[in-house]
Amino acid sequence: MRSLSWREDVVAxxxxxxxxxxxxxxxxxxxxxxxxPRAAELHKRELIRNARxxxxxxxxxxxxxxxxxxxxxxxxxxxxxYAAGLAQFTPHTADWIxxxxxxxxxxxxxxxxxxxxxxxxxxxxxxxxxxxxxxxPACDRMAMTxxxxxG
Numbered sequence: 001m002r003s004l005s006w007r008e009d010v011v012a013x014x015x016x017x018x019x020x021x022x023x024x025x026x027x028x029x030x031x032x033x034x035x036x037p038r039a040a041e042l043h044k045r046e047l048i049r050n051a052r053x054x055x056x057x058x059x060x061x062x063x064x065x066x067x068x069x070x071x072x073x074x075x076x077x078x079x080x081x082y083a084a085g086l087a088q089f090t091p092h093t094a095d096w097i098x099x100x101x102x103x104x105x106x107x108x109x110x111x112x113x114x115x116x117x118x119x120x121x122x123x124x125x126x127x128x129x130x131x132x133x134x135x136x137p138a139c140d141r142m143a144m145t146x147x148x149x150x151g
Contacts (some may be wrong), residue, residue: 037099039074043113050095050118054125063142064121067149076113085110087120097123124149 005031030052047068051059071088083090089097097119098108104122109115127148131141 012095037069037074037144039076040069043068043074043117046114047117047121051121054118054121059144063146064124067124068117068120076111076116083110086113086116087123089116089119089123093123094119097126100126 004062047064048061052062053112068074068086072086076086078085078088094108094110098105101122124145127145131144133141
């Protein structure tokens with residue numbers, strides 16, 4: 001067996017140190033895990049059902065969940081200076097959408113989570129359909145849709 005040169009010894013020691021550090025980090029440092037809010041779990045099935053009913057089986061459910069999380073933090077009773085409910089509709093928008101899609105949504109009920117979820121995915125679809133698909137990729141189109149939601 002040949003002996004290692006001092007350079008090879010240094011490299012071997014450095015590699016051994018890196019491996020030992022990596023292993024100890026993996027064993028000691030807890031992994032970061034995203035926590036789904038409990039309120040989101042309560043509304044998960046209804047959101048999926050409504051999203052797929054309006055958008056089809058490829059509905060961007062995660063995008064809608066993120067939108068609700070941002071708008072109200074999944075609080076059904078959320079109120080801001082301008083908007084209310086899970087989807088944070090302004091009174092004007094809630095009146096408009098409940099009138100425009102009356103057969104589907106019925107009366108304006110922003111504090112009813114089932115109504116708010118259906119109205120949110122319906123309104124997003126309404127906005128999505130008005131953004132010209134041939135002018136931009138789907139990601140940009142969704143960004144424009146979400147910007148229009150609060151515009």
